[in-house]
Amino acid sequence: MTxxxxxxxxxxxxxxxxxxxxxxxxxxxxxxxxETNAAADAQAxxxxxxxxxxxxxxxxxVAAGVLLVFYRLLLYTGQxxxxxxxxxxxRLEKWYRLVLGRNRILPTTNSTLTPSTExxxxxxxxxxxxxxxxxxxxxxGNTTTDPGSRDNNS
Numbered sequence: 001m002t003x004x005x006x007x008x009x010x011x012x013x014x015x016x017x018x019x020x021x022x023x024x025x026x027x028x029x030x031x032x033x034x035e036t037n038a039a040a041d042a043q044a045x046x047x048x049x050x051x052x053x054x055x056x057x058x059x060x061x062v063a064a065g066v067l068l069v070f071y072r073l074l075l076y077t078g079q080x081x082x083x084x085x086x087x088x089x090x091r092l093e094k095w096y097r098l099v100l101g102r103n104r105i106l107p108t109t110n111s112t113l114t115p116s117t118e119x120x121x122x123x124x125x126x127x128x129x130x131x132x133x134x135x136x137x138x139x140x141g142n143t144t145t146d147p148g149s150r151d152n153n154s
Contacts, residue, residue, distance in 0.1 A: 001056040003046070004039035007069040010062075019070060022077045038073040045072075049093050064096040 001009075008016065013030065020034045021027035043054050046065050055061050071088045074080035123129055 002039070003043045003054050003056070003065045003069060004036060006056050006062050007035070007039055007066045010066050011070065019073045019079070020077065022079050034073060034076055035069075038076055039069045042068040042072040045089060046092065049089060050096055060096065064092055068092065 011019075016030045016035065017027045020031035021029075042065060046054055046061075046068060050064070052061075054065055068088055071080060071085050075082065075085045
């Protein structure tokens, strides 16, 4: 199904008639051209903000998209303002983009360095045993004092 079909399945016919024909005092049919245009533009906004193509098989997509169609239609027919539609876009960005989009920046590098491999049984850099080689407030000079590791002091 398309976003338009999902919208049509969830909103009552009377709501759709009222939303698509506000100029008529007693509308009886839905303006399908307006609905189609609103759904196409809402889908474009959905995809731009969330970073994924709309899929009616994903219930989260449907929940996010159908209200966007309704508010886009209200904007087109003059029943709502651009600010109200922008609030829906903000809602989409705040609540759905992080769940749907996955348009986060992937970690990449252009470094020519290659990571070294650790020796078997090597301790992490910050392990306290690694600090046994350092004597605080030792007298100056170029000599290195290495009392050994704790394992060798048995």
